[in-house]
Amino acid sequence: xxxxxxxxxxxxxWCALYAYRKIRSLPEDLPVLIxxxxxxxxxxxxxxxxxxxxxxCYRISYSIESPHMExxxxxxxxxxxxxxxxxxxxxxxAGSYKGSSTAKLSIAASLAGRKLIAFDSFEGLPxxxxxxxxxxxxxxxxxxxxSYAGSLEEVKKSVARFGVLDVCEFKKGWFEQTMPxxxxxxxxxxxxxxxxxxxxxxxxxLYPLVISNGTLFSQDGHLPLIINLLNSNExxxxxxxxSKPAMPDLGKRKLVAIVKD
Numbered sequence: 247x248x249x250x251x252x253x254x255x256x257x258x259x260w261c262a263l264y265a266y267r268k269i270r271s272l273p274e275d276l277p278v279l280i281x282x283x284x285x286x287x288x289x290x291x292x293x294x295x296x297x298x299x300x301x302x303c304y305r306i307s308y309s310i311e312s313p314h315m316e317x318x319x320x321x322x323x324x325x326x327x328x329x330x331x332x333x334x335x336x337x338x339x340a341g342s343y344k345g346s347s348t349a350k351l352s353i354a355a356s357l358a359g360r361k362l363i364a365f366d367s368f369e370g371l372p373x374x375x376x377x378x379x380x381x382x383x384x385x386x387x388x389x390x391x392x393s394y395a396g397s398l399e400e401v402k403k404s405v406a407r408f409g410v411l412d413v414c415e416f417k418k419g420w421f422e423q424t425m426p427x428x429x430x431x432x433x434x435x436x437x438x439x440x441x442x443x444x445x446x447x448x449x450x451x452l453y454p455l456v457i458s459n460g461t462l463f464s465q466d467g468h469l470p471l472i473i474n475l476l477n478s479n480e481x482x483x484x485x486x487x488x489s490k491p492a493m494p495d496l497g498k499r500k501l502v503a504i505v506k507d
Contacts, residue, residue, distance in 0.1 A: 264308050271315055278317035287327035289358045299323060299357075303350050306408045312346040313394075314438070314465060318501040319347060323354040325461045325503070326434045331359065335433030335457045340421065340448045341465075342366040343438070344396040345404025351436060352409035360433065365417045365424055365448075370395030372420055374441055382468045382497060389440045425451035432456045438465035445472050449504075450485065456506040467495055467502030476502065 268275075283296050303316050303323075326337055337355050342348045342364050355362040370392040378387030398418055405411045417424045421444055432455045437448045445466060453462050466472045473496060475481055482490040495502045 261308075268304065268316075271317075274315060275317040278320055282320050282324050285324075287324070288330045289327040290331075291327060291357060295357065299353060302353060302408065306346050306349050306404075309408065310344050310346040310349070310404050313343065314347060314500070318465065319350050321501060321503070322434065322436050322463050323350065325463070326351070326354040326358055326360070329358065329433040329457075329460065333433065333457060335431045335460060336361045336363050338362075338432050338435040338452055339364045339438075340366070340435070340444075340452070341394075341438040341440075342368070342396060342401045343394050345401035347436065347438065348401055348414065349405045349407075349409030352405050352411070352414055355413045356410040360413070362414045363417060363428070363430070364401070364414060365421060365428075366396075366398075366401070367420055368396065368398040368401065368418050371440060372444070374443060376441055376443070376471055378469050378471050381470070382473075387469050394440065421447045421451070428452075428455070430455065432462075433460045435460075435462040436465070437462065440466055440469070442469075442471035442475050446475060446481075446485075453486065453504070453506070458506055460506050462504045462506070464502045464504065465500055467493075467497065468500045473497045476504075 279300055283300065300320065303319055307316065329335065337351055337360050339348055339351055339362065348364050352362050371389050371394055373391040376389065381387045398416060402411060405414055425447065428451065432452060435452045435456060437445065439445055439448060445464060456462050464472065476493060476496055479490050482488055491504050493502050493504055
C-alpha cells in the first residue's frame with residue numbers, strides 16, 4: 247500500500263521534488279561543500295571556480311538521474327584538485343550510468359589538465375546472483391542484470407552538454423575484459439559498480455595503479471557484500487599483497503575513500 251509520503255512525492259512536480267531532496271540533504275552536504283569552497287587546492291582554482299563546480303554539480307543532478315549526493319561528488323573532485331599538477335596520473339571512473347558523475351568528473355579533469363577514463367559496459371549491470379539483502383540504511387539492495395544502464399551515446403551527450411567531452415576517453419565492455427590492458431598511473435579513481443564481483447575486479451586492476459597519496463573511492467560502502475569484501479584481511483593480503491588500508495567510513499557511509507600510502 248502506498249504511504250502518504252510516497253503519494254505526496256509522486257504528486258510533486260520534479261523541480262519541487264528536487265528542491266525537497268536537496269534541502270533534506272543539506273546537513274550532509276554543507277560540512278563538505280563549505281570547506282571545499284573556502285579552501286585552496288593544489289591545482290590552482292579561485293573561489294569562483296569552486297563555486298561554479300558546486301553550482302554545476304547541482305545543475306547536473308537536476309538534469310540527469312544521479313544516485314550519488316553532492317557532498318560525495320565534491321569529495322572526489324576535491325581529491326582530484328588536491329593532486330599536485332606536476333604529478334602524473336589519470337582520473338578513472340568505473341560505472342557511468344547516465345553520465346551525471348562522468349560530466350562532473352570531466353569538469354574537474356579539465357581544470358586539473360588530466361584525462362578522464364570512463365569504464366562501463368554501457369549495457370547495465372552484468373548477470374549476477376548476488377544477494378545483498380538490506381543496505382546499512384535499511385533499504386533494499388537488489389541489482390538485477392541490465393539495471394543502471396546508460397548507452398555510450400547517452401553518456402557522451404550528457405558530458406557534451408554539461409561537462410567537458412574532450413578530456414574523456416571511454417572504455418566500453420565488462421570490467422574483466424577492459425581493465426587488464428589498462429596500465430596508466432591513476433591519481434583518483436571513482437568506483438560505483440554496486441556488485442561485489444565488479445568491485446573486486448576494479449580494485450584488483452585499479453588500486454595497484456593509484457599513485458602514492460592518491461585515492462580510490464567506492465560509492466558502495468553501504469552494501470553488505472562490498473563491506474565484507476573491503477573489510478576482508480584475506481582479500482587485501484592474499485589478492486592485493488598488502489595489509490588492509492584504513493577505511494573509517496566503511497559501513498557508515500556510501501562513499502568510502504581508500505588512500506594509497
